[in-house]
Amino acid sequence: MIAEELINQMIPPLKSTDTVDKAVRWMEEFRVNQLPVVKNRQYVGLVSESALLENNDREATLDHFPFDYADAVVMHYQHFYNVMEVAIRNKIQVVPVLDEHREFLGVITVNDTFAAFGQMSALQGQGGILVLSMNERDYSLAEISRHVESNNAKILSAFVSPDETDGFKVKVTLKINKNDLNRIIATFERFDYRITAQFQEATDLKDDHDRLDLLLKYINI
CATH class of the missing domain: 3.30.70.260 (ACT domain)
Structure with a gap:
């Protein structure tokens, strides 16, 4: 099972022009504490809920925030074990999936990865x-x-x-x-x-x- 097969289509990326308020609402809706940020379809990093909540200006745009985990990614063709490794090593809830041009394809959640682990074990x-x-x-x-x-x-x-x-x-x-x-x-x-x-x-x-x-x-x- 490879990364592109595990992409969670329900979790969209944020844009650098989105507001803090939008990012926090999406995190609550999708029950994650990090979301990916893209600019011109290129992945730039993850923004965390803790960093956003420290800011009192809910209308501020995300391009005013530092983005973390720019290199905590997997390529679309990598095995789901690589996804587990990236999640464990970086202690993140979502792992971005990129193509060969570093364009953002989607994210895989930790729960998705362990569901795949359980499915493979069952098989x-x-x-x-x-x-x-x-x-x-x-x-x-x-x-x-x-x-x-x-x-x-x-x-x-x-x-x-x-x-x-x-x-x-x-x-x-x-x-x-x-x-x-x-x-x-x-x-x-x-x-x-x-x-x-x-x-x-x-x-x-x-x-x-x-x-x-x-x-x-x-x-x-």
Whole structure:
């Protein structure tokens, strides 16, 4: 699944000539605390609700505000894992999608991304999710796979993200085709891996959303 397939068509961009009042109303309507700003179809950055609320002039235009996250973007052809990485690294709720000419195509919300993650997990069948934390220099997917496969299991997908608590560490999120993760966890612990979270495969849609919410809170977006 690529970025352009996840664009949320319900969330429009702001223009640099729009007012603070309009931007705040749109954020309330779409339940986000950031919105993209475009100028002549070119993406210029995100404006945040906190910055807008500090201004008492609701009729001021956005071109009087500094725009953040000019480089926190993905290209339309990138995989949704890249969208997750940008959102996690920058701690933003919306990720702008651009074309090769840096023209704005739309945004993907964090919720859209995790819905895609849940959909892909569902398509891959039953199983559980493990989150490992390790030094970046120690990361080896081949070694991790070997430990999983030694327990007659397979890694269905893997996602690596920075550990916000330690710049030298990474978090590795694994989708594994086993519901019972106890033996796999024991193997990882025997080889001094740190297990920071585990999620069993949901048995219904509500449980799936609950567990994805837990995962979202865990990685602190």
